[in-house]
Amino acid sequence: MRNQHTLATAVTCSGVGLHSGQPATITLRPAPPDTGVVFINRKDDANVSLQASIEHCVPTELCTAIHGNGFQVKTIEHVLSALAGLEVDNVYIDITGSEIPVMDGSAAPFVRSIRSVGLISQDRKQPFLKIMAPIEVSEGSKRVRIEPSATPRITYSIHYDHPLINTQTYVHDCSSKAFETQIAEARTFGFLHEVQALWARGLGKGGTLDNTVVLSKDGIVNQSGLRFLNEFVRHKVLDLIGDFSLLGTSFIGHIIAERSGHALHTRLVQQILEQPEKWVLLNTEPLAEERQPSLLHLARLQPSVALQAS
Ligand SMILES: [Zn+2]
Numbered sequence: 001m002r003n004q005h006t007l008a009t010a011v012t013c014s015g016v017g018l019h020s021g022q023p024a025t026i027t028l029r030p031a032p033p034d035t036g037v038v039f040i041n042r043k044d045d046a047n048v049s050l051q052a053s054i055e056h057c058v059p060t061e062l063c064t065a066i067h068g069n070g071f072q073v074k075t076i077e078h079v080l081s082a083l084a085g086l087e088v089d090n091v092y093i094d095i096t097g098s099e100i101p102v103m104d105g106s107a108a109p110f111v112r113s114i115r116s117v118g119l120i121s122q123d124r125k126q127p128f129l130k131i132m133a134p135i136e137v138s139e140g141s142k143r144v145r146i147e148p149s150a151t152p153r154i155t156y157s158i159h160y161d162h163p164l165i166n167t168q169t170y171v172h173d174c175s176s177k178a179f180e181t182q183i184a185e186a187r188t189f190g191f192l193h194e195v196q197a198l199w200a201r202g203l204g205k206g207g208t209l210d211n212t213v214v215l216s217k218d219g220i221v222n223q224s225g226l227r228f229l230n231e232f233v234r235h236k237v238l239d240l241i242g243d244f245s246l247l248g249t250s251f252i253g254h255i256i257a258e259r260s261g262h263a264l265h266t267r268l269v270q271q272i273l274e275q276p277e278k279w280v281l282l283n284t285e286p287l288a289e290e291r292q293p294s295l296l297h298l299a300r301l302q303p304s305v306a307l308q309a310s
Helices: 077-085 108-117 176-183 192-200 231-247 262-274 293-300
Strands: 003-007 011-016 023-030 037-041 048-051 057-059 064-068 071-073 091-095 119-125 128-131 135-139 142-147 153-160 166-173 189-191 213-215 250-252 254-258 279-282
Touching: 003 023, 011 108, 037 071, 048 064, 048 071, 064 231, 064 262, 077 108, 077 176, 077 231, 108 176, 135 262, 142 262, 153 231, 166 176, 166 231, 176 231, 189 192, 189 231, 192 213, 231 254, 231 262, 254 262
Parallel strands: 037 091, 128 250, 153 254, 189 213
Antiparallel strands: 003 119, 011 023, 023 091, 037 048, 057 064, 064 071, 128 279, 135 142, 142 254, 153 166
16 A cells, blocks of 8 residues: 655657647646546647546547547557556646657657656555456457456456467566566557558558557568567557556456457446445545545445545
8 A cells, every 4th residue: 555646747748649640749747646647638728627537438449538528538548557557646647639649659658758757655545446356347259357366466368360479468467667667668569451451541640660560461560570579468458557547546456358458448447336346445535525536436436435524
């Protein structure tokens, strides 16, 4: 159990949007305790804010997006993964467009930016949602489940009929160090025929070999090779950590995913909220009404958690 963290100072990341191909810039800024992750639309000084939480989520097959208050932010999963992976609980993300920059297709550039400014510990406990009974969602052969465990852990399996993948399984014991050294560098991947079809439909305009591992029939198109032999399954773990952070707080449980994707990851989060009898919130302090709405929502589902009189 630990206290909450935020950034020591602001840091900016610039690149292009994966889908739009347009320049995209975000600035991560320190935020007070119990803020969570909040996107702020700085286009034309609109200043509209949107909490990164499951009720705003619009999952697609290609990326995870949030929508609300007339404002949409696409491809949020890699920056959310970097924040959750490094235990950055409270942050404002200023954005001028509607897409997070794709950077190199991994979470590593966000990790380096966060590390360059450092974190500070805040005077407030970080709540943990501890799973007490299994919860599972599935669709055909795809499934993702969370079950009780003493520590947070993710086991991910993927199966593709491709000589570089076949079956890959990865077990990640969640810690900021393991995230930084084993998960953050793993890049997005796609099959050549899919990527070509996407580009033909005018999607994925920002996708290049600098930010996507492209699989050909029996190898990869990228000259630079792979960062890990099992980079593919590691990237799935990266995506899951980002998607799962839409829960709004840290978790203790074992997530087991098979052939899953963004839509199923976020459905699991929804199912957790719908079954409050299967978890408890630990390390909480009384919550005030103006605090992070999704955290407050979790607390309301748990009669044992005190809400601060407002
Ligand atoms: Zn991804």
